[in-house]
Amino acid sequence: MQRVWAIIERDLRKFQHSPFLMFASLVLPLSQLVILGYAFGGNLKHLKVGVVDQDGGMGAVKVREMLQAVGATAKTFSTVDYSNLGRAVSDLRNGRLNGVVDIPPHFTRDLLARADPRLGLVVDNTDNFTASTLEGTLTSLVNDYYLNGIDARRQPTLQLKTVEVYGYTPYIKFLFPGIIALSIFITAMIGGGIIFIDDKARGLHEGYLVTPITKTELILGFNLAGAFKGVLAGLVLTIFGSLIAGVPHPLDPMRTFKMLLVICPAATAFISMMFLLMVRISDPLVPRAIFGVLNTLLYFPSGAVYPVNAFPRWMRVIATVDPFTYAVHGFRTLLLKNTGFGAIAGDVAFLVVFSVIMTAAATALFQRTV
Amino acid sequence: MDDIEVEKITKRFGDFTAVDEISFTVGHGETFGLLGPNGAGKSTLIRMLTTLTPPTAGSARVLGHDVVREAGAVRKSIGVIPQVMTSDLDLTAEENMTIFARLYGVPKDRRKHVIRELLAAVQLADWLDKPVRTFSGGMRRRLEIARGLVHEPKIFFLDEPTTGLDPVSRVAVWEMIEQLKRERDLTVLITTHYLEEADKLCNRVAIVDHGKLVALDSPLKLKATIPGNNVLEVSFSRVPDGWSETLRALPEVSQVTATDHVFRIASNNGPRTTVELFEAARRADISVASLSVQSTTLDDVFVHYTGRQLRDAPQENLHYDMSFMYKPR
Numbered sequence: 001m002q003r004v005w006a007i008i009e010r011d012l013r014k015f016q017h018s019p020f021l022m023f024a025s026l027v028l029p030l031s032q033l034v035i036l037g038y039a040f041g042g043n044l045k046h047l048k049v050g051v052v053d054q055d056g057g058m059g060a061v062k063v064r065e066m067l068q069a070v071g072a073t074a075k076t077f078s079t080v081d082y083s084n085l086g087r088a089v090s091d092l093r094n095g096r097l098n099g100v101v102d103i104p105p106h107f108t109r110d111l112l113a114r115a116d117p118r119l120g121l122v123v124d125n126t127d128n129f130t131a132s133t134l135e136g137t138l139t140s141l142v143n144d145y146y147l148n149g150i151d152a153r154r155q156p157t158l159q160l161k162t163v164e165v166y167g168y169t170p171y172i173k174f175l176f177p178g179i180i181a182l183s184i185f186i187t188a189m190i191g192g193g194i195i196f197i198d199d200k201a202r203g204l205h206e207g208y209l210v211t212p213i214t215k216t217e218l219i220l221g222f223n224l225a226g227a228f229k230g231v232l233a234g235l236v237l238t239i240f241g242s243l244i245a246g247v248p249h250p251l252d253p254m255r256t257f258k259m260l261l262v263i264c265p266a267a268t269a270f271i272s273m274m275f276l277l278m279v280r281i282s283d284p285l286v287p288r289a290i291f292g293v294l295n296t297l298l299y300f301p302s303g304a305v306y307p308v309n310a311f312p313r314w315m316r317v318i319a320t321v322d323p324f325t326y327a328v329h330g331f332r333t334l335l336l337k338n339t340g341f342g343a344i345a346g347d348v349a350f351l352v353v354f355s356v357i358m359t360a361a362a363t364a365l366f367q368r369t370v
Numbered sequence: 371m372d373d374i375e376v377e378k379i380t381k382r383f384g385d386f387t388a389v390d391e392i393s394f395t396v397g398h399g400e401t402f403g404l405l406g407p408n409g410a411g412k413s414t415l416i417r418m419l420t421t422l423t424p425p426t427a428g429s430a431r432v433l434g435h436d437v438v439r440e441a442g443a444v445r446k447s448i449g450v451i452p453q454v455m456t457s458d459l460d461l462t463a464e465e466n467m468t469i470f471a472r473l474y475g476v477p478k479d480r481r482k483h484v485i486r487e488l489l490a491a492v493q494l495a496d497w498l499d500k501p502v503r504t505f506s507g508g509m510r511r512r513l514e515i516a517r518g519l520v521h522e523p524k525i526f527f528l529d530e531p532t533t534g535l536d537p538v539s540r541v542a543v544w545e546m547i548e549q550l551k552r553e554r555d556l557t558v559l560i561t562t563h564y565l566e567e568a569d570k571l572c573n574r575v576a577i578v579d580h581g582k583l584v585a586l587d588s589p590l591k592l593k594a595t596i597p598g599n600n601v602l603e604v605s606f607s608r609v610p611d612g613w614s615e616t617l618r619a620l621p622e623v624s625q626v627t628a629t630d631h632v633f634r635i636a637s638n639n640g641p642r643t644t645v646e647l648f649e650a651a652r653r654a655d656i657s658v659a660s661l662s663v664q665s666t667t668l669d670d671v672f673v674h675y676t677g678r679q680l681r682d683a684p685q686e687n688l689h690y691d692m693s694f695m696y697k698p699r
Binding site: 002003005006007009010013014017018202203204206207208209210211212213214369 | 420421422423424441442445446448450452454455456457458460461465468469470472473474475501
């Protein structure tokens with residue numbers, strides 16, 4: 001065991017002398033958290049909607065007032081009046097508008113006559129996010145019109161009331177657990193991939209291989225040292241990321257302890273996977289070349305940025321064997337739901353088994369002599 | 371029992387035979403040199419003896435332990451300085467030593483004492499807490515020599531220990547190796563392509579070329595085996611037909627070889643052959659363009675056994691060449 005500690009001590013002393021490299025590895029995940037979190041997380045605002053009133057009656061006035069109210073309060077959109085539908089649609093095509101509401105002739109008459117009155121919404125469906133937002137807002141507005149509006153005598157309709165178990169979760173909070181996993185992964189990629197191969201190419205490993213150290217001790221030493229740095233990265237990001245994402249009580253000791261229960265096996269899983277990938281590699285360009293590929297292949301299918309259920313079947317298969325999936329699920333469970341141990345037991349079990357398999361395979365493939 | 375016993379050891383990489391049935395023994399306390407150009411097979415040979423590469427055929431024993439079957443026991447009993455400098459630049463001299471002391475299982479209570487003693491022996495005592503990044507090449511090599519002895523081995527392998535060092539550092543490293551060997555009763559096996567290194571350090575030298583052992587003896591005896599006590603290197607204004615034969619017929623001349631219009635003449639009596647050489651040139655109506663007379667060196671031994679000079683041997687690429695990372699591609 002002393003020899004395993006020698007390898008760990010060497011890595012930790014290097015880290016102690018130049019911690020900059022590891023903290024530099026936190027820059028990418030932190031910037032992603034801030035940029036992606038705020039870029040994708042907010043509701044759409046300040047859209048421009050053209051309103052073409054071809055009716056001019058009392059019903060049309062009411063619709064226009066409701067549209068203007070949305071502009072004044074939620075600021076989802078502001079309205080611009082058009083007298084000509086063709087011109088409004090032309091401006092929509094040219095990008096000056098995000099949508100056009102058409103109030104057709106006889107709208108008020110049909111409304112009063114309960115003759116299936118209709119409003120038109122023209123959207124630019126090359127941008128589905130904006131189109132869906134406008135459609136959602138207008139649908140809700142139309143429903144409100146019926147419930148509170150003119151037709152007070154209509155029959156009661158079936159309504160669904162949603163109960164939210166947790167407080168409002170902005171996208172940045174949804175993204176945050178994945179970013180913690182990403183920071184651990186990047187540390188593993190730099191320590192277990194780039195530095196490991198550079199050391200090998202410089203002949204440092206040959207210095208170890210002429211000593212009595214066994215290959216199991218060597219792999220174990222590299223794994224534990226790498227995992228330690230991963231844990232450190234995960235912890236630092238948990239605390240700083242909580243502050244950025246607005247997760248309450250970032251230093252809650254019980255939650256930090258439970259987070260460590262996931263961070264430790266996650267760091268071990270990532271670093272052991274990296275050693276398995278690098279065990280027969282000696283070209284220093286390889287880890288640099290596959291950095292981006294691995295990141296895309298493991299991070300995105302894990303549900304870190306978008307729910308796994310939305311993925312096609314082949315991507316869900318990747319997610320099933322991807323250690324990111326379990327790390328992200330564990331972190332999300334603890335940070336956003338603050339649940340007990342039972343909720344993370346499956347994630348921890350997968351990560352531990354995954355680490356054992358990866359370490360065993362890397363040890364079997366490691367060549368002590370060439 | 372000899373400290374190192376090598377029996378018909380062979381290493382092939384595909385169709386290429388890097389080491390071809392080499393046998394030798396190294397007695398206790400001896401400094402044994404493997405001399406040859408880059409690519410001769412010296413490093414492959416030392417890698418097999420230090421358990422880094424398994425032999426394709428043949429066997430080797432170090433302190434009675436087989437390098438394949440008892441690799442662990444061999445590793446415990448040897449100190450190794452690989453050809454490339456493997457000290458960690460980010461760590462201090464003491465930290466580098468400590469890591470290796472732990473790898474070799476040196477007990478904690480002895481570690482500090484051994485490390486300080488060794489760093490003092492290689493004149494780095496004042497540098498123990500300095501990062502290796504700040505060391506010169508010679509200092510790094512001295513640190514690695516100290517590091518290789520941290521577990522107090524009895525056999526010390528050094529693979530081209532002075533390659534890349536300036537002449538002053540090279541002499542310092544030689545003196546250090548000699549001193550440590552004397553003080554610690556070491557058996558040393560050293561590979562080198564520097565003739566003066568082999569001449570100065572080694573009790574016996576094995577000349578290796580194209581994977582084969584071509585000569586093995588003490589430097590003195592090796593020099594004595596080749597004909598002549600002196601070597602004349604001479605060039606002429608013009609080379610007449612049959613000039614080699616004329617030179618060979620001069621008194622006291624035992625061997626003549628010619629490369630690029632330069633004649634190397636082995637002579638039992640340098641001054642007399644020189645006089646006769648000028649006389650022969652006058653008779654042939656040519657003049658002597660350049661002339662040097664020297665005692666026989668290991669270079670002459672190398673020429674004698676391989677038919678070419680050591681410096682003419684092709685250079686191979688360094689095993690760990692990372693320069694491509696830092697050059698525009």
